[in-house]
Amino acid sequence: MPEPSLAIFEYRDIPGSHTLGVARQYGAYESLRQVLAENDPDQVIEVVKASGLRGRGGAGFPCGLKWSFMPKEDGKPHYLVINADEGEPGTCKDREILSKVPHKMIEGILIGCHAIRANKAFIYIRGEMWKEYHVVVNAVKECYEAGLLGENILNSGWSCDIVVHRGAGAYICGEETALLDSLDGKRGHPRMKPPFPAQAGAFGMPTTINNVETLAAVPAIIRYGAAWYTSFGTEKSPGTKIFSLSGHVNRPGNYEVPLGIPLSTFVNDYGQGMRHGRAFKAVMPGGGSSQWLGPEHWDVPLDYEALRNAGTMLGSGAVMPMDETTCIVEGVWRLAKFFQHESCGKCTPCFEGTWWIERMLRRILIGEGKLEDLDILVAAASNIEGKSFCPFGDAASWPVQSTIKRWREEFEHHILHPGSCLVQGHGAHAYIRQYYPLTPQPWVTAGPALLPQHGTVSALPAGVS
Secondary structure, X not given: OOOOOOOOOOXXXXXXXXXXXXXXXXXXXXXXXXXXXXXXXXHHHHHHHHHOOEOOOOOOOEHHHHHHOOOOOOOOOOEEEEEEOOOOOOOOHHHHHHHHOXXXXXXXXXXXXXXXXXXXXXXXXXXXXXXXXXXXXXXXXXXXXXXXXXXXXXXXXXXXXXXXXXXXXXXXXXXXXXXXXXXXXXXXXXXXXXXXOOOOOHHHOOEEEEEHHHHHHHXXXXXXXXXXXXXXXXXXXXXXXEEEEOOOEOOOEEEEEEOOOEHHHHHHHHOOXXXXXXXXXXXXXXXOOOOOEOHHHOOOEOOHHHHHHOOOOOOOOEEEEEEOOOOHHHHHHHHHHHHHHHOOOOOHHHHHHHHHHHHHHHHHHOOOOOOHHHHHHHHHHHHHOOOOOXXXXXXXXXXXXXXXXXXXXXXXXXXXXOOEEOOOEEOOOHHHHHHOOOOOOHHHHOOOOOOOOOOOOOOOOOOOO
């Protein structure tokens, strides 16, 4: 079989691609057979290191290096946990892997388990992914029936089990340690590090957490070699990446392309251009938690280094271009509302800061903002960034900082011309006042009759105020 140009979506569009029968027609589990025959976990880690494969969940940490952190011969059970809790705004790539090519992921899980000397893996799948959950459960069942899971896999003497665990839909559980707490049966809150998961992860045992897309790329790397994988992409960002393209384009979807493809080429060739032929205005290049870029970045390469140099990040690979009809203020308010709702409440900067940011942006949109609000918003975002317990706080602050920096005039127009939008005209956001009013806060309006009356409160001593 000739070398493919895709590592993951090689047979995505073939009818029955989610079944073991179709997957094996395209070489599924041959990489696993090779790994078990050679029985050299350290060599597998070296191949993945040489491929330059980075974590595709958002952090971009080198996969092989992460595997190498796991202890050896420590006498403890090791676990591989798969982060399938895809909740980043605009991201739907893992969902398509789970529903269309689940055996790519499962084979990657087995290879990863062998590499880190684990005999059990947990797929933590987002609770809302009902269809995908059943597809994955059936795929795991097929593997057990075919001898690809359980005892003595492929007559190698090596055994491994997979447990599919449904989450409850909390965005915070996309953070790896919050996911581990949820898997442990606790509330999904991020953990203090150290200890790191490789030291004490799931159930207190050494654990590696990988994203769905990361593991789905592993079988092709093992089968065709690290040199084949590095032939795609750039020198520092090798390989292919699945980008979730949405927003104001003619053909949204999930596309696997080489890293480093220019944004303009990606939008025009894969998304068939901006809708209605309108001008490009802004883009979220890495999901809702990435800094927004403007028209000057139309040709920015979609890779880790180029986006970092542009002042943003690749993140989860959710690319959302926006055209000239977009109100930047409303767009960032919608994101702020999401982050405020999803804050887990563990740390004050994020829990309180996201509440105030959402409220102030809403106040600007309904025509009650003040010019000084913009500096307060930037200050509030800066007080969240780098001061929260986990990266969630950074994610909530970056869209606010970047949009005020690049489109300050739109914010000022809303403030100086109440009820009017620089882009969409007068009355464009009247629905926000109607459906999301700024209700007075109880500490502002509550009089003695509204306060709890649990007993008589004596007067304060003289001199105490």
